Amino acid sequence: MSTSETTVRDRLLDALREREQEIADRWVRLQLEQSTLGVDLGEYELREEADLLIAALGAGLASDVPVRQLVASQHELRRTVIELSLRRARAGATPTATSLAVLSLKEALLEAVQHTTADSRELFDAAVLVNRLLDAAGALSFETYVEGREEIIQRQSNQLMELSTPVVRLWHHVLAVPLIGTLDTARTQVVMENLLQAIQDNEARVAIIDITGVPAVDTAVAQHLMHTVNAVRLMGADCVISGIRPPIAQTIAQLGIDLSTILTHSTLADALTAAVRLTDQPSVPTPHAPAGP
Amino acid sequence: MSTPHPRDGGVPILRLGDVLVTGLLNELDDKSAMAFTDELTERIVSDAARGVLIDISRLELVDSFVARMLMELTTMSRLLGARVIVAGMRPAVAITLVELGLQLTGVETALNAEAGLVALGWQRMPQPPGEAPRDSLR
Numbered sequence: 001m002s003t004s005e006t007t008v009r010d011r012l013l014d015a016l017r018e019r020e021q022e023i024a025d026r027w028v029r030l031q032l033e034q035s036t037l038g039v040d041l042g043e044y045e046l047r048e049e050a051d052l053l054i055a056a057l058g059a060g061l062a063s064d065v066p067v068r069q070l071v072a073s074q075h076e077l078r079r080t081v082i083e084l085s086l087r088r089a090r091a092g093a094t095p096t097a098t099s100l101a102v103l104s105l106k107e108a109l110l111e112a113v114q115h116t117t118a119d120s121r122e123l124f125d126a127a128v129l130v131n132r133l134l135d136a137a138g139a140l141s142f143e144t145y146v147e148g149r150e151e152i153i154q155r156q157s158n159q160l161m162e163l164s165t166p167v168v169r170l171w172h173h174v175l176a177v178p179l180i181g182t183l184d185t186a187r188t189q190v191v192m193e194n195l196l197q198a199i200q201d202n203e204a205r206v207a208i209i210d211i212t213g214v215p216a217v218d219t220a221v222a223q224h225l226m227h228t229v230n231a232v233r234l235m236g237a238d239c240v241i242s243g244i245r246p247p248i249a250q251t252i253a254q255l256g257i258d259l260s261t262i263l264t265h266s267t268l269a270d271a272l273t274a275a276v277r278l279t280d281q282p283s284v285p286t287p288h289a290p291a292g293p
Numbered sequence: 294m295s296t297p298h299p300r301d302g303g304v305p306i307l308r309l310g311d312v313l314v315t316g317l318l319n320e321l322d323d324k325s326a327m328a329f330t331d332e333l334t335e336r337i338v339s340d341a342a343r344g345v346l347i348d349i350s351r352l353e354l355v356d357s358f359v360a361r362m363l364m365e366l367t368t369m370s371r372l373l374g375a376r377v378i379v380a381g382m383r384p385a386v387a388i389t390l391v392e393l394g395l396q397l398t399g400v401e402t403a404l405n406a407e408a409g410l411v412a413l414g415w416q417r418m419p420q421p422p423g424e425a426p427r428d429s430l431r
Contacts, residue, residue, distance in 0.1 A: 189388075192384075192388055192391075193384065193388065196384030196387055196388065197384050199384075199404065200383075200384055200404070203404055203405065203408070204404070205404070205408075227391045227392070228391075230391045230396050231384075231387040231388055231390070231391040232387075233402060234382050234386075234387040234390055234391065234396075234397060234402055235382055235384065235387050235402065235404060236379075236380060236381075236382065236402035236403035236404040236405070236408060236409070237404055
């Protein structure tokens, strides 16, 4: 097996080197014919890509890495494939189009091998080898595309997280956090950190959490709110929750969530009035739940 | 360590009128915490204090032991007729406590030592002669 693989590999390498131009031309033409590129890549760019990839393939085949791991572990080849798919992804090509384009190189390669031998056995071996090699390349290009996408999604969700939890100063010693969107554990964490830091920086006495933009309050969300309120109280400030809409009040009551230790208001204006009144008091002892000694 | 006397290297307990002002440092082990409790309760009685301000702005970590100590101190002081205010908790500490489910029930908190003192009835002079009674701990 291994000797025959070596022979097939050598044959392929020879074909690749001898007919480099031919293969590149053929591949470019195949891609243009397919017209599934999804983007306008000029013939010149395609040709450039083809030269790079074929050179990398040649270098890979010349190394002694087994064919199965060639694309995964041969550095130059891997990088070339990744760059190719990234470039196309950025140009707006679909992942299918990109991997199909990579796979169509098979056809060009096999045609070149066909010229070097007529023996069907040898041709078959060469086809298997080419398949293995380029299937891996196609898969890699798909993977790269998905990874790139994942990265973008991750970055956007981080941005969203930061953007959606601003802490604003409404009055002397009064801060507000308008919450928009669902509260989950991660967001609660961010809100809490930002809010507590802002309380410390501004020496705030009252923090208003406005939940007008929170679509629904279930037990988990209520739990997160309670956590935030408790943390604010531990800091020595007071917490008011505002923006409770009638449907939300209904759900809270129906679910039996106990928010009785928290000062709540229906509008931000009411909450601000209450907060200003609280800060006007000369001393603000935090209204903790009375504890039995 | 015979208790009512000042601990070695411990935080001083200052008396301002009928308020005792003290703080906790980061390196708080069980033994020094016990000694602190002893000394503070003794001082509340001997100085007839009506309020105690404990600044914890230097504490970077509050575990369940310290949390319990603060709650117990509050209870003890209340029994001795003094009101305790814990001031200056760091945001990270507050988050940790909430996540651990330690709400410090019954413990009054204040944003910083100044706010705590104001809550204990300490008033800033309208025209401070010389030094204003501002704390420098913030």
